Amino acid sequence: MNIRTTKTFNNGVEIPMLGLGVFRSPNGQETVDAVRWAVQAGYRHIDTASLYANEESVGRGVRECGVPRKQLFVTTKLWTDDMRKDEALQAFERSRSLLGMEYVDLYLLHWPVAGAIRPCWKKLEQLYKAGLVRAIGVSNFQPHHLDELLADASVPPAVNQVECHPRLSQVPLANYCAGHGIALETWSPLGGIRGDLMDDLTLKGIGAKYGKSIAQVILRWDLQRGLVTIPKSVHKDRIEENGDLYDFELNGPDMKAIDALNVNRRFGADPDDFPF
Numbered sequence: 428m429n430i431r432t433t434k435t436f437n438n439g440v441e442i443p444m445l446g447l448g449v450f451r452s453p454n455g456q457e458t459v460d461a462v463r464w465a466v467q468a469g470y471r472h473i474d475t476a477s478l479y480a481n482e483e484s485v486g487r488g489v490r491e492c493g494v495p496r497k498q499l500f501v502t503t504k505l506w507t508d509d510m511r512k513d514e515a516l517q518a519f520e521r522s523r524s525l526l527g528m529e530y531v532d533l534y535l536l537h538w539p540v541a542g543a544i545r546p547c548w549k550k551l552e553q554l555y556k557a558g559l560v561r562a563i564g565v566s567n568f569q570p571h572h573l574d575e576l577l578a579d580a581s582v583p584p585a586v587n588q589v590e591c592h593p594r595l596s597q598v599p600l601a602n603y604c605a606g607h608g609i610a611l612e613t614w615s616p617l618g619g620i621r622g623d624l625m626d627d628l629t630l631k632g633i634g635a636k637y638g639k640s641i642a643q644v645i646l647r648w649d650l651q652r653g654l655v656t657i658p659k660s661v662h663k664d665r666i667e668e669n670g671d672l673y674d675f676e677l678n679g680p681d682m683k684a685i686d687a688l689n690v691n692r693r694f695g696a697d698p699d700d701f702p703f
Contacts, residue, residue: 499532
């Protein structure tokens with residue numbers, strides 16, 4: 428299988444299918460280094476958010492990585508507090524200033540805040556039409572949230588970034604998004620610190636067959652499903668390992684074996700009941 432390294436959004440913009448996530452990466456040199464190491468390892472996609480409080484360091488890492496800005500894809504997100512205050516435009520300008528960038532490649536509504544989805548989406552459409560963002564999308568949206576947004580959107584979301592891993596494969600949501608031309612992107616693809624995937628015997632066995640780590644097997648599973656994925660790490664060797672995905676292919680039975688690990692279990696917050 429010849430896996431593409433980019434995915435084309437519904438507006439023609441291409442996003443690298445593998446990115447570096449920086450959730451819980453501290454603002455400062457550690458995050459700057461993680462971004463630089465990722466770019467050196469071949470990554471061209473960095474995913475941050477206002478909530479992460481490390482946009483300044485992501486911006487520094489981008490400027491110091493040695494690759495022109497236009498060759499990199501940077502995502503950030505609008506936090507729930509700013510959605511509730513209807514301050515999307517102000518929040519975006521703060522993020523853009525911290526990043527030190529003229530534009531952002533992708534700007535997302537971070538969570539489906541009740542009563543704020545439609546008005547905030549209209550603000551993101553303004554940013555998109557002004558050329559300040561190359562694409563706009565959502566994160567943690569279920570089909571009914573997307574139905575609400577799409578009811579009067581003039582620009583459909585390019586992507587829906589959600590928790591997705593072998594314990595929560597999100598097949599129904601992936602099918603919904605595919606039917607509406609919305610790319611699906613996975614956060615916490617390895618299950619996060621609360622997960623148990625790194626001890627799973629099925630994944631260990633598959634990894635041994637290909638001479639790959641469990642993390643590499645899971646991330647390759649994402650790519651073969653056509654999903655954009657953003658594993659997080661601040662360790663150089665782990666960043667490099669997570670990016671080494673293009674010299675093997677999971678066969679059909681192994682893909683199905685990983686699919687069968689799904690138990691619809693979330694390790695993160697529920698999009699219909701989140702406390703922030």
